[in-house]
Amino acid sequence: MGHDSRSATSASYQPFVPPEQSPTEFTLRAVLLGVVMAVILGSANAYIGLKAGLTVAATFPAAVIAMAFLRLMRGSILEENMSRTIASVGEALVAGAIFTIPAFKIAGVWESFNYYESTAIMLVGGVMGVLFVVLLRRILVEESGLPFPESVACGEIHKAGQKGGSEAKLVFQSGLVGASILALGEFSLIRTGWDWFTRFQQSSVTFMTEKTKEIFYTHGGQGGLVITSPGIFPALFGVGYIIGPQLASITFCGALLAWGLMVPLMLYLNPSQFADLVQSHPEVENEIGLAKLVFANYVKPIAVGGMLVGAASTLYKMKDQLIAGIGRAFRDLNTPDAGANVPRTGRDLPYKYIFLGIAVGLVAMFALYFYFISHGSHGEIGLPRVILGALVSTLVMGFAGFVFSAIAGYLVGLIGSSNNPISGLTLSTLIVAALLMLVVGVKGDPGITAVLGVAAVVCCICGVAGDMMQDLKVGHILGGTPYRMQIGEIIGVIGAALVLVIPIMLLDAYGGGIGSDKLPAPQAGLMAMLAKGIVGGEMAWPLVIVGMFMGLALLLIRAPAPMLIAVGMYLPFYSTAAIFIGGVAKLITDHIRQRRRYPEATKTVSENRGVLLASGLVAGEALMALVLTGVKAARPAQNNELPDWSLTNLVSPALDWTPHVLAVLAFGVLMYYMISTPLRGLPSDDTARRE
Numbered sequence: 001m002g003h004d005s006r007s008a009t010s011a012s013y014q015p016f017v018p019p020e021q022s023p024t025e026f027t028l029r030a031v032l033l034g035v036v037m038a039v040i041l042g043s044a045n046a047y048i049g050l051k052a053g054l055t056v057a058a059t060f061p062a063a064v065i066a067m068a069f070l071r072l073m074r075g076s077i078l079e080e081n082m083s084r085t086i087a088s089v090g091e092a093l094v095a096g097a098i099f100t101i102p103a104f105k106i107a108g109v110w111e112s113f114n115y116y117e118s119t120a121i122m123l124v125g126g127v128m129g130v131l132f133v134v135l136l137r138r139i140l141v142e143e144s145g146l147p148f149p150e151s152v153a154c155g156e157i158h159k160a161g162q163k164g165g166s167e168a169k170l171v172f173q174s175g176l177v178g179a180s181i182l183a184l185g186e187f188s189l190i191r192t193g194w195d196w197f198t199r200f201q202q203s204s205v206t207f208m209t210e211k212t213k214e215i216f217y218t219h220g221g222q223g224g225l226v227i228t229s230p231g232i233f234p235a236l237f238g239v240g241y242i243i244g245p246q247l248a249s250i251t252f253c254g255a256l257l258a259w260g261l262m263v264p265l266m267l268y269l270n271p272s273q274f275a276d277l278v279q280s281h282p283e284v285e286n287e288i289g290l291a292k293l294v295f296a297n298y299v300k301p302i303a304v305g306g307m308l309v310g311a312a313s314t315l316y317k318m319k320d321q322l323i324a325g326i327g328r329a330f331r332d333l334n335t336p337d338a339g340a341n342v343p344r345t346g347r348d349l350p351y352k353y354i355f356l357g358i359a360v361g362l363v364a365m366f367a368l369y370f371y372f373i374s375h376g377s378h379g380e381i382g383l384p385r386v387i388l389g390a391l392v393s394t395l396v397m398g399f400a401g402f403v404f405s406a407i408a409g410y411l412v413g414l415i416g417s418s419n420n421p422i423s424g425l426t427l428s429t430l431i432v433a434a435l436l437m438l439v440v441g442v443k444g445d446p447g448i449t450a451v452l453g454v455a456a457v458v459c460c461i462c463g464v465a466g467d468m469m470q471d472l473k474v475g476h477i478l479g480g481t482p483y484r485m486q487i488g489e490i491i492g493v494i495g496a497a498l499v500l501v502i503p504i505m506l507l508d509a510y511g512g513g514i515g516s517d518k519l520p521a522p523q524a525g526l527m528a529m530l531a532k533g534i535v536g537g538e539m540a541w542p543l544v545i546v547g548m549f550m551g552l553a554l555l556l557i558r559a560p561a562p563m564l565i566a567v568g569m570y571l572p573f574y575s576t577a578a579i580f581i582g583g584v585a586k587l588i589t590d591h592i593r594q595r596r597r598y599p600e601a602t603k604t605v606s607e608n609r610g611v612l613l614a615s616g617l618v619a620g621e622a623l624m625a626l627v628l629t630g631v632k633a634a635r636p637a638q639n640n641e642l643p644d645w646s647l648t649n650l651v652s653p654a655l656d657w658t659p660h661v662l663a664v665l666a667f668g669v670l671m672y673y674m675i676s677t678p679l680r681g682l683p684s685d686d687t688a689r690r691e
Contacts, residue, residue: 103455147242255571345482400432425462
């Protein structure tokens with residue numbers, strides 16, 4: 001079996017394909033297959049992202065599809081790696097697009113989608129993301145020691161496909177398990193999660209004078225607590241298993257802070273104030289809906305404040321590596337033969353071309369922001385202020401893009417790209433850009449347009465940067481050539497950017513309209529609200545500041561990974577709880593392994609088997625999610641919904657309990673499968689000695 005993530009960063013690490021070997025890698029068939037998959041997978045994710053506010057990571061489906069197609073043509077493992085690398089960038093780019101570009105229309109600064117402006121944002125953001133990652137690759141991929149759970153999983157899938165036998169069988173078996181459980185939930189045969197509201201007893205807090213003990217104020221409150229089950233999603237269980245119990249627990253700690261402390265506290269303190277909030281949101285029908293509304297409008301800004309401090313702390317910890325990496329890049333500019341002695345698996349694109357590309361990208365963004373501000377102002381803003389606004393926007397985009405590329409890559413190294421909170425990072429950029437627009441006097445629609453333009457580019461940068469860092473780590477494990485993968489990513493970005501605006505425009509025109517109940521685009525709506533709120537002076541700054549103080553407190557007590565805690569606060573509870581459950585499964589497996597006193601060689605076999613199993617769960621669910629997304633898109637007459645095959649619907653309403661019972665059974669079977677499979681058929685220490 002292959003090395004784990006820690007060995008992948010050590011000096012003795014040997015990739016699957018040694019550096020001295022050069023099998024076929026950057027071929028026409030691999031590139032074409034990757035571009036086609038980038039467009040198809042990106043288009044599928046555009047729909048689910050606008051519908052549900054999330055995207056399905058394309059890394060694993062792309063790996064499986066590339067293996068299937070290229071195996072027929074006797075392609076090498078590095079060709080498979082190249083196709084997967086190019087393909088996954090489509091999903092990453094469309095995530096950056098759908099989280100921000102629809103905000104232009106929702107905010108009212110665009111009447112309809114503009115193909116050229118949208119494509120320019122995606123093109124520049126995507127390419128800049130690739131260029132920034134080239135500067136960061138060696139720091140995060142080779143020197144950081146980060147676990148990169150999804151990269152390890154994907155690498156194991158590629159290697160298992162090459163080796164065949166029991167390893168490949170385990171990957172495809174667990175993939176079938178993951179796909180089946182997701183399908184059961186999508187067709188309503190099981191409940192993938194449920195929540196209920198426990199109402200507190202009405203109580204009051206009494207305030208009395210210090211001397212006379214006379215009551216001068218009484219606050220009455222009630223509120224309650226939303227109890228939510230972990231989502232029964234095998235992919236999230238697999239991610240939790242791969243990152244291990246410690247990181248899974250830290251992430252879950254953030255969810256407990258959000259849903260166990262902040263939401264109940266706010267509901268208790270302001271029961272009457274939220275009545276107005278409910279009236280402005282007719283979709284809220286009960287206390288659970290109210291709690292989710294409070295979470296979205298009150299707790300998430302606090303989490304964003306925590307992310308800001310966490311991001312600053314992470315950058316401070318990485319400052320030596322970042323400075324050394326950038327200094328090395330500048331030194332290489334003046335050394336003509338800088339890459340001559342570097343092995344094939346360590347060669348990046350020449351830094352002189354990277355810096356030239358970044359400069360061209362900044363000029364292109366200045367021109368685009370100048371157009372946004374001047375076109376939106378209708379001549380009401382003078383030329384000097386337009387130039388100043390465009391220049392400030394460009395500088396903010398360039399600085400924030402590089403900084404958050406590092407943060408996105410760091411987070412992907414911790415928890416994988418499926419859980420990369422790019423919308424939270426983008427919100428941080430949006431806040432800074434909006435404040436600067438106010439300072440330079442660019443207000444109204446031109447200011448909103450410039451702010452959203454900065455946010456959109458940075459969101460595309462973060463999406464591509466996180467995805468690419470994950471792909472480069474897979475290449476590092478497999479023995480891919482970095483500069484070839486980087487060229488492939490640029491080709492994938494260009495191909496996807498030229499095409500992926502079209503499905504977004506079609507969905508807006510024929511899918512019910514972006515921003516409507518059918519395509520709510522929640523992240524874009526939040527971006528539009530914040531941009532209008534800040535430029536219009538209506539931003540809830542106290543919440544962001546509270547979050548920053550919370551982040552500072554976490555730093556002062558030396559809490560592990562404050563950034564990860566803030567991310568756990570920002571993500572939905574069901575997802576962080578599911579990741580935590582996966583970590584618990586890993587903890588139980590490790591405990592049993594320790595009690596049975598396996599020899600080191602046997603323990604390594606068992607650990608690698610667990611990684612393969614978790615990898616299959618992630619890949620299987622991701623593939624099935626994309627298939628079912630396509631099925632939904634093909635059912636417009638059924639409101640783009642899958643049929644309800646529950647026993648309640650097919651047999652009798654009296655069987656409404658069956659999805660819950662079957663869900664508990666599915667949860668138990670999945671946990672047993674994850675814990676027992678890595679331990680099956682392994683000799684104990686005593687048995688090994690007798691043999």
